[in-house]
Every structure is written in C-alpha cells, then in structure tokens.
Amino acid sequence: MMERKLKLVSEEHSQDAFSNSDDELMLLSAAGRVDAFEALVARHYAMVCATASQYLGDDGLGKDVAQDTFLSIWNHCRHYVPAGRFKSYLVKVMFNFCHMMARSHKADRNRKESFHREQITRISTPDAPLDVLMRSEMGRLVQEQLVRLPQKERKVLLLRYGQGMSIAEAADLMDIPIGTAKSHAARGLKRLHKKLKRKSV
Amino acid sequence: MKCLNESQMSRYFSGDISRREAEAFGKHITSCQRCLSLGNEFSQIATQLKSDNAAYHSGAEIHKIVTIIDVGKANTISIRGPRIDRMRALWAVAAALIAGFVVGAIWLGVKKKDADTADVNDQFHARADGAPNGDTFVSLQIFENKNGTYQRVSDTISPSASLAFKYKDYSRHPYRYLMILAVDETAGIFWYYPSYIDALTNPQSISLRAQKGEFQLPDEVSHKYTPGLIDMIAIFSRTPLHVQAIEQDIARRMKLRPDVKRLEQFNIRGAAHYVKTLKVETKK
Incomplete structure (x- = not known):
C-alpha cells in the first residue's frame, strides 16, 4: 500500500502538485516539496479558516488557528500515514488548536464583543436592502449562540451545516458513530432554536 | 398525526429518525401550517450556519504560511530520524x-x-634479620653473585661481593621512587641505586613502576667493603630524593650518635625505609 503511494508520488510523476490527492501531497511534503504543501494549504485553507472562525466566533483567531494548524501538519508530515484520511486528520488538528486558542486567548470571554462589532459594521452599510439586513441580523444571532453550544454539538453542526457535509462524513471526520453525530446535531439544533426564540421574544 | 415538537423537528432535520417516521413527518409538515413554520425556522438556522468558505480564501494568508515553511526548514525536518518506539x-x-x-x-x-x-x-615479613621500618609492605631481597649463580644473602657477604636486588611493594599505594645504599661502621656510604660515582653530581632516586608486586632491579653492583657490619638500606618514597641530601643526613646522624651501629630511622616525610644489617667477612 505504502509502496504504491510512494511510486505514485515520485518526482517524475508529480510535476504538477495540484493534481495529486491529499495523501500524495503529504508524501511529497514529507520529501521536502514546499510546492506540494502549498497546494495542500490552498485546497483546505478556506475550510479550516471558516470553521475555526465560526467555532471561536472570531475571524482573527480563526486565521491564527488555520496558520498554526498547517504549520503543525508541515512539521509532522514525516509521521503521517497515508490512509486516505487526511481531512479527518486536518479537522482533528484544527479543533485541537481551536481548544488551545480558546483557552489561551480567553476567546470565550471576548468573542461576543468582537463578533458584535464585526457584524454591526457589516450590516450598517447604507445600501443594504431590508431582507439582507434581516438575514445579517439572523446570522449574527445564530453565530452568537453557536459559540455558546457545547463543543461536540458545535463541531457536528459546523461540519454538517457549516461545511455542508453529510452526517456520515462529519461522524467519520470526528471519529464518532453516525448515531452519536446525529444526536449531537439534533441536540445542537434544538438548543440553538430555543436560544434564538428566547432572544426574539 | 400530532404536530411535531421542537425535539422531533430537530431530529427530523438532523436525520436522527427512522425512514418511516421521516415519511410521516414529511407528509404532515406539508399539510400543517404550524409545523411548516417551525420547519422554516430550523431551515433558516441551518442556512445561517452555512459558512461562506470563499470569503475566507486568502492568497496572502496561504503565501504567508508557505513563506514560513522555507526549504531550509524542510531539510532540517527531513534529517530527523524515526521516533524510537517504546x-x-x-x-x-x-x-x-x-x-x-x-x-x-x-x-x-x-x-x-x-x-x-x-x-x-x-x-608478609622480611626474612632473616631484615626489619622493615615504617611500612611493613615494602621489602628488599639481596642476592650475591657467586661464580655466576645468585644466592640469596641472609647475613654475610664477601668484601668484594657483587650484589643484585629485588624489591617488594605491596602497600596500598605503591611507592614511585627508590634508593638503595649501604652504610658501614665507619660511616662509609656505598650506593647501588642510583649510581653515584662523580661527587659533582647529585643524582636522584630511581623511578619504579608504582605497581604492587615483586620486581627485580636490572643491574649488579660491586664495591670493596671493609670487614665488619654494614647496613643495607632501601628508601621508598613518593617524591625523588637526592643522594647528597641523604648522605648529609646520614653523616649528621652518625656524628651525633657515633655509638649507633644501625640506622633504624630516617625522618623523611612520605617515605618508607627498609634496613638490613649484614656482616662483611672474608670467606674462610
């Protein structure tokens, strides 16, 4: 299995790093190919940054987490086992950095204020039509309540609805049974709905 | 069918229900305004949760990450050996x-x-009448060459005896230097080790192996002795001693106490000495 992968990613067959799979790019990165790693970052940066930003409720912290995540993956790429689960590995590393960031920056305390400031700037553009403003306000409320959810429910919701994955995919990335992922999603949705209802009342 | 509550709706949205339940809920929602409204609320939440990944795609940020990862760092990483397993x-x-x-x-x-x-x-004790003084772990054996064979000297030597020596050192820290000399009754001094012929020189003790054991000294030395008693003296020391200093000490002691026939004590710091009195006599 390993030999087949290594053969695939030999220098002569992989001049164009962007056409390779994640595993192949990781193997090339382990061989010191920075362009391969660049392709990997370009492929997943937006997903990592968006999810981390939503998870922490702060775009700045999300960017920091994305950077830390990719640097950590680069530093440990020699130990990566190419088993077709790069995305799962990436998501795990990202959430670990999210937890560390939340602890070290006390994001839980500050996220509400920073998020408020950002959203107010966004929705107060003079040309914004009413439905756009309404949607922005709804989005702000949802994001505000999202960061208050328990970690497991927040993760499943972000992967399932934030990234548009299926429940099975989200469960696979989080290494949990599908039934458990469904339960987390259902509880998270119900909790969000309840909080939003209370807010709107 | 009853209307769906919040829990059921959330389970319906997240797929946490059986297929039969899902079909029944689906049919009911289309016909029930209240459930439709509740469903819309959940749908809106799901929509709002959707992340706009494209907005986060930043070429500058990607470039920044790649800039940090330079080729030098890649080489550094590549030479790291595999992790040692437990x-x-x-x-x-x-x-x-x-x-x-x-x-x-x-x-x-x-x-x-x-x-x-x-x-x-x-x-260990010295044989014959030899008496080790100061350190019982050192000793000297004297052999006289008699027509090509070496005989152990017990008490008598001839006036023209040719002598060879063997020393023993079993002290805890073996000595490093040795002097062997003889002093007769008239305070005449005969040197064996080191060799002392020229009065203008002042040779010092010979070096030893500084090992425990019994070692033979290489040379055979002959002197002309006068009949009478003679003290054979071996001085083991940690530092080299000089011939003239020893001679001066012996002369002083013999002068102070002319009646003393045997030099039993040498006050030399860190040294051990061995004295054996022999008789020089002409063979009958």
Whole structure:
C-alpha cells in the first residue's frame, strides 16, 4: 500500500502538485516539496479558516488557528500515514488548536464583543436592502449562540451545516458513530432554536 | 398525526429518525401550517450556519504560511530520524542495566582480589634479620653473585661481593621512587641505586613502576667493603630524593650518635625505609 503511494508520488510523476490527492501531497511534503504543501494549504485553507472562525466566533483567531494548524501538519508530515484520511486528520488538528486558542486567548470571554462589532459594521452599510439586513441580523444571532453550544454539538453542526457535509462524513471526520453525530446535531439544533426564540421574544 | 415538537423537528432535520417516521413527518409538515413554520425556522438556522468558505480564501494568508515553511526548514525536518518506539527504548534500558550489573560484578571481583592480596601481605615479613621500618609492605631481597649463580644473602657477604636486588611493594599505594645504599661502621656510604660515582653530581632516586608486586632491579653492583657490619638500606618514597641530601643526613646522624651501629630511622616525610644489617667477612 505504502509502496504504491510512494511510486505514485515520485518526482517524475508529480510535476504538477495540484493534481495529486491529499495523501500524495503529504508524501511529497514529507520529501521536502514546499510546492506540494502549498497546494495542500490552498485546497483546505478556506475550510479550516471558516470553521475555526465560526467555532471561536472570531475571524482573527480563526486565521491564527488555520496558520498554526498547517504549520503543525508541515512539521509532522514525516509521521503521517497515508490512509486516505487526511481531512479527518486536518479537522482533528484544527479543533485541537481551536481548544488551545480558546483557552489561551480567553476567546470565550471576548468573542461576543468582537463578533458584535464585526457584524454591526457589516450590516450598517447604507445600501443594504431590508431582507439582507434581516438575514445579517439572523446570522449574527445564530453565530452568537453557536459559540455558546457545547463543543461536540458545535463541531457536528459546523461540519454538517457549516461545511455542508453529510452526517456520515462529519461522524467519520470526528471519529464518532453516525448515531452519536446525529444526536449531537439534533441536540445542537434544538438548543440553538430555543436560544434564538428566547432572544426574539 | 400530532404536530411535531421542537425535539422531533430537530431530529427530523438532523436525520436522527427512522425512514418511516421521516415519511410521516414529511407528509404532515406539508399539510400543517404550524409545523411548516417551525420547519422554516430550523431551515433558516441551518442556512445561517452555512459558512461562506470563499470569503475566507486568502492568497496572502496561504503565501504567508508557505513563506514560513522555507526549504531550509524542510531539510532540517527531513534529517530527523524515526521516533524510537517504546519497546525499543525499554530494550535499551534493560541492556544498559545488564551491562551495568556485569561491570559492577567485575569491579567487585577485582576489589575482592585486591583485598585478598592485602590480607596475604599483612602476613608478609622480611626474612632473616631484615626489619622493615615504617611500612611493613615494602621489602628488599639481596642476592650475591657467586661464580655466576645468585644466592640469596641472609647475613654475610664477601668484601668484594657483587650484589643484585629485588624489591617488594605491596602497600596500598605503591611507592614511585627508590634508593638503595649501604652504610658501614665507619660511616662509609656505598650506593647501588642510583649510581653515584662523580661527587659533582647529585643524582636522584630511581623511578619504579608504582605497581604492587615483586620486581627485580636490572643491574649488579660491586664495591670493596671493609670487614665488619654494614647496613643495607632501601628508601621508598613518593617524591625523588637526592643522594647528597641523604648522605648529609646520614653523616649528621652518625656524628651525633657515633655509638649507633644501625640506622633504624630516617625522618623523611612520605617515605618508607627498609634496613638490613649484614656482616662483611672474608670467606674462610
């Protein structure tokens, strides 16, 4: 299995790093190919940054987490086992950095204020039509309540609805049974709905 | 069918229900305004949760990450060896412990052997009338060449005796230097080691191996002795001594106490001496 992968990613067959799979790019990165790693970052940066930003409720912290995540993956790429689960590995590393960031920056305390400031700037553009403003306000409320959810429910919701994955995919990335992922999603949705209802009342 | 509550709706949205339930809920929602409204609320939440990934795609940020990862760092990483697994580390520790045990056992064995040797040498005494002074672990054996054969001298030597020597040193820290000389009754001094012929020189003690054991000295030395008593003296020391200093000391002591026939004490710091009195007589 390993030999087949290594053969695939030999220098002569992989001049164009962007056409390779994640595993192949990781193997090339382990061989010191920075362009391969660049392709990997370009492929997943937006997903990592968006999810981390939503998870922490702060775009700045999300960017920091994305950077830390990719640097950590680069530093440990020699130990990566190419088993077709790069995305799962990436998501795990990202959430670990999210937890560390939340602890070290006390994001839980500050996220509400920073998020408020950002959203107010966004929705107060003079040309914004009413439905756009309404949607922005709804989005702000949802994001505000999202960061208050328990970690497991927040993760499943972000992967399932934030990234548009299926429940099975989200469960696979989080290494949990599908039934458990469904339960987390259902509880998270119900909790969000309840909080939003209370807010709107 | 009853209207869906919040829990049921959330389970419906997240797929946490059976297919039959899902079909029944689906049919009911289309016909029930209240459930439709509740469903819309959940749908809106799901929509709002959707992340706009494209907004987060930043070429500058990607470039920043790639800039941090330079090729130099890649090379540094590539030379890192594989991580030592736990079992290998345990084997290494076990091997180190066994090696330490073996070395310790050998060391203890050597120590015991030394101790045994020391016990034997505790019983060591000079033969004949030789009396070791100051340190019982050093001794001198004198041999006289008689027609090509060396005979151990016990008490008598001839006036023209040619002498050879063997010394023993079993002290805990063997001595490094040695002098062998003889003093007769008239305070005449005869040097064997070091050789002292020219009065203008001042040679010093000969160097020893500084090892425990019995060693033979290489040269045979002859002097012309006058009949009478003669003291054969060996001085073992830690630092080299000079011939003239020893001669001055002997002359002073003999002058102070002319009646003393035997030099039993030398007050030399860190030195051990061995004195054996022999009789010089013409063979009958």
